[in-house]
Amino acid sequence: MLDILYIKANRDFIIEVAKNKKVTVDIDRLLTVYEERQNLLQQIEQLRADKNTITDEMKQIATLSVKEKTVLIERGKEIKDSLTSLETQYEGLDAKYQNLLYQVPNIYSEDTPIGLYEDKNVVLRQVGEKPNFDFTPQEHWQLGKALNLIDTEKSAEVSGSRFAYIKGDLVLLQFALIQWVLSVLQNNTLIESIAKQANLSISNTVYTPVLPPVMMRPDVMKRMGRLDPMDDRYQTTEDGLMLVGSAEHTLGPLHMDEILDYKQLPLRYVGYSTAFRREAGTYGKDMKGILRLHQFDKIEIEVFSDKDSGFAEQELILAIQEYLMQQLELPYQVVLKCSGDMGTPDIRAYDIETWLPGQNQYRETHTSDYMGDFQARRLQTRYKDSEGQKHFVHMNDATVFAIGRILIAIMENYQQADGSIGVPKILQAYMHKEIISNTK
Numbered sequence: 001m002l003d004i005l006y007i008k009a010n011r012d013f014i015i016e017v018a019k020n021k022k023v024t025v026d027i028d029r030l031l032t033v034y035e036e037r038q039n040l041l042q043q044i045e046q047l048r049a050d051k052n053t054i055t056d057e058m059k060q061i062a063t064l065s066v067k068e069k070t071v072l073i074e075r076g077k078e079i080k081d082s083l084t085s086l087e088t089q090y091e092g093l094d095a096k097y098q099n100l101l102y103q104v105p106n107i108y109s110e111d112t113p114i115g116l117y118e119d120k121n122v123v124l125r126q127v128g129e130k131p132n133f134d135f136t137p138q139e140h141w142q143l144g145k146a147l148n149l150i151d152t153e154k155s156a157e158v159s160g161s162r163f164a165y166i167k168g169d170l171v172l173l174q175f176a177l178i179q180w181v182l183s184v185l186q187n188n189t190l191i192e193s194i195a196k197q198a199n200l201s202i203s204n205t206v207y208t209p210v211l212p213p214v215m216m217r218p219d220v221m222k223r224m225g226r227l228d229p230m231d232d233r234y235q236t237t238e239d240g241l242m243l244v245g246s247a248e249h250t251l252g253p254l255h256m257d258e259i260l261d262y263k264q265l266p267l268r269y270v271g272y273s274t275a276f277r278r279e280a281g282t283y284g285k286d287m288k289g290i291l292r293l294h295q296f297d298k299i300e301i302e303v304f305s306d307k308d309s310g311f312a313e314q315e316l317i318l319a320i321q322e323y324l325m326q327q328l329e330l331p332y333q334v335v336l337k338c339s340g341d342m343g344t345p346d347i348r349a350y351d352i353e354t355w356l357p358g359q360n361q362y363r364e365t366h367t368s369d370y371m372g373d374f375q376a377r378r379l380q381t382r383y384k385d386s387e388g389q390k391h392f393v394h395m396n397d398a399t400v401f402a403i404g405r406i407l408i409a410i411m412e413n414y415q416q417a418d419g420s421i422g423v424p425k426i427l428q429a430y431m432h433k434e435i436i437s438n439t440k
Contacts (some may be wrong), residue, residue, distance in 0.1 A: 001101050020108070106347055108342065130331050133417075140290070152164045153360075161287065173423070184324065188206050197317035210254075213244075215244070268302075297403040300397060310347075313349070323399070332354045333355075336349075342369070353408075372395075
């Protein structure tokens with residue numbers, strides 16, 4: 001969330017930000033409730049001070065006259081009753097205030113394009129050559145069915161639509177990707193080299209691997225700013241736990257309610273987990289294959305840094321994402337997302353879209369979101385600087401690989417005329433083969 005004093009000082013800009021992020025929030029109502037809350041809090045604090053004064057005077061009760069004792073006792077009762085009443089009012093008003101404050105989106109960076117929809121996103125660069133086939137390229141679901149790698153028919157009988165069985169060499173390819181990615185993110189020499197090539201002067205701290213929980217409390221997901229849209233989330237019926245829509249949902253709260261030392265920063269994590277989304281609003285879209293499933297796997301990055309390093313950390317993440325794509329020799333484009341297409345907590349957001357020859361278009365395979373201290377304020381994740389001053393950490397999260405989508409990209413870009421699929425050179429040592437052929 002944003003600092004209420006910042007919102008108060010920048011009312012018109014925040015109203016504009018909310019409009020450009022397609023967020024409905026009454027900023028004037030928020031500021032009115034805030035002032036009412038502050039006035040009430042002042043009254044409560046004054047009564048608490050009066051109560052403390054009477055408590056001190058009561059310690060001298062033996063020296064007081066009967067009349068003085070009576071007046072003091074009555075005054076204490078009046079203060080207690082008034083305090084109880086005002087504290088009850090404050091609880092209701094504070095709940096309204098917190099609800100309104102949580103609706104306010106984060107600001108966006110100066111270089112973020114302004115626009116409501118993805119057509120205002122800006123393509124920054126295209127990298128890699130699209131493959132030229134001397135045959136008509138197939139879509140991944142056709143390749144997957146022919147090679148017995150993807151089964152959505154049986155999964156529909158077992159689980160319903162938008163689920164899939166991933167089988168055979170495609171499973172091995174998935175775990176080859178995971179092993180390779182972890183080896184890259186554990187190599188501080190390689191991280192330093194990637195940073196240097198991106199002209200970044202930044203720490204070469206490695207990314208600690210994490211297997212995070214895939215269920216979390218809804219109040220914590222709300223603190224992350226990722227609970228909404230609620231209709232895209234899965235929730236257990238008995239205890240109300242939420243199934244994560246991404247590993248970063250439970251990586252982000254890893255240090256909530258903690259005060260870190262600046263020497264610990266940056267804290268970099270790479271998490272692998274299954275994710276769950278209802279895909280609300282996408283009925284009839286991308287129904288074939290594994291592009292848009294209710295259940296899928298992701299490798300995610302989460303970074304906690306000091307207040308001056310957030311943008312640089314995002315640039316390093318983007319450089320790592322591009323390094324991985326170039327090593328896989330997949331053609332892609334880097335997109336700077338516009339205000340209306342980015343997430344509510346985001347200050348700046350990049351996408352990487354990979355070329356899918358079967359679909360003859362680029363499709364999103366990676367995201368990179370910089371939140372500043374927006375999430376950290378909700379999570380109360382802070383650090384002490386060298387002078388002992390406390391600051392909120394700045395947070396980044398990003399997709400290393402949305403596994404299903406990068407499998408699709410490999411399948412379609414590496415398909416052969418005979419229907420087999422080549423294995424990218426960088427993964428052959430992990431796969432122990434160069435070609436994925438029919439496994440029936």
